[in-house]
Amino acid sequence: KAGVTQTPRYLIKTRGQQVTLSCSPISGHRSVSWYQQTPGQGLQFLFEYFSETQRNKGNFPGRFSGRQFSNSRSEMNVSTLELGDSALYLCASAATSLQGGDYGYTFGSGTRLTVV
Amino acid sequence: AQKVTQAQTEISVVEKEDVTLDCVYETRDTTYYLFWYKQPPSGELVFLIRRNSFDEQNEISGRYSWNFQKSTSSFNFTITASQVVDSAVYFCALSEASRGGYQKVTFGTGTKLQVIP
Numbered sequence: 001k002a003g004v005t006q007t008p009r010y011l012i013k014t015r016g017q018q019v020t021l022s023c024s025p026i027s028g029h030r031s032v033s034w035y036q037q038t039p040g041q042g043l044q045f046l047f048e049y050f051s052e053t054q055r056n057k058g059n060f061p062g063r064f065s066g067r068q069f070s071n072s073r074s075e076m077n078v079s080t081l082e083l084g085d086s087a088l089y090l091c092a093s094a095a096t097s098l099q100g101g102d103y104g105y106t107f108g109s110g111t112r113l114t115v116v
Numbered sequence: 117a118q119k120v121t122q123a124q125t126e127i128s129v130v131e132k133e134d135v136t137l138d139c140v141y142e143t144r145d146t147t148y149y150l151f152w153y154k155q156p157p158s159g160e161l162v163f164l165i166r167r168n169s170f171d172e173q174n175e176i177s178g179r180y181s182w183n184f185q186k187s188t189s190s191f192n193f194t195i196t197a198s199q200v201v202d203s204a205v206y207f208c209a210l211s212e213a214s215r216g217g218y219q220k221v222t223f224g225t226g227t228k229l230q231v232i233p
Contacts, residue, residue, distance in 0.1 A: 042225035107161040
């Protein structure tokens with residue numbers, strides 16, 4: 001079956017702009033999590049959605065937001081981009097949050113965002 | 117609060133050498149899960165293994181083996197007879213149930229393994 005699909009793969013934006021990243025989970029998976037990966041901070045949890053509701057949130061400023069649609073596809077948005085937002089953004093899906101925590105998540109290949 | 121420490125930032129080994137990646141964790145829960153993921157250059161994290169806190173049996177899968185010791189809060193990963201294809205960043209992760217019924221997953225900072233031919 002198809003894996004987790006993230007689009008676009010690469011993105012270059014200018015400081016101050018906003019960006020929207022997309023994630024399509026594995027069919028049947030309703031839990032979608034987002035992570036930011038940077039060389040200095042490693043993998044940091046952004047938020048998790050389940051059935052269109054944000055269930056869990058990491059310690060990121062309000063410029064980072066997300067949503068999930070009825071088909072479980074998720075988008076994350078970053079407004080007023082800063083240079084420090086340059087990172088690999090990874091999406092992960094699981095049937096449920098509990099299953100993801102118990103059995104592991106399936107990750108997408110990520111969107112590499114560069115802010116200039 | 118949960119925490120995962122991977123003290124080794126980068127390791128280089130020559131092909132066919134054995135290598136152990138260390139992982140130390142902190143948690144106040146008695147029920148938790150530990151994971152190892154591999155991140156090749158393509159970017160996606162690939163699930164390798166899962167262990168629950170009640171199962172301290174070591175596990176071997178081909179050239180991979182895992183040593184879980186609750187007494188030292190460690191979950192180390194050994195690759196035997198390393199190969200160039202093992203070159204990747206390896207992440208250790210800890211999952212514990214948080215309030216609300218959903219799991220909170222914390223990742224270590226990763227260990228970059230380079231296997232030199």
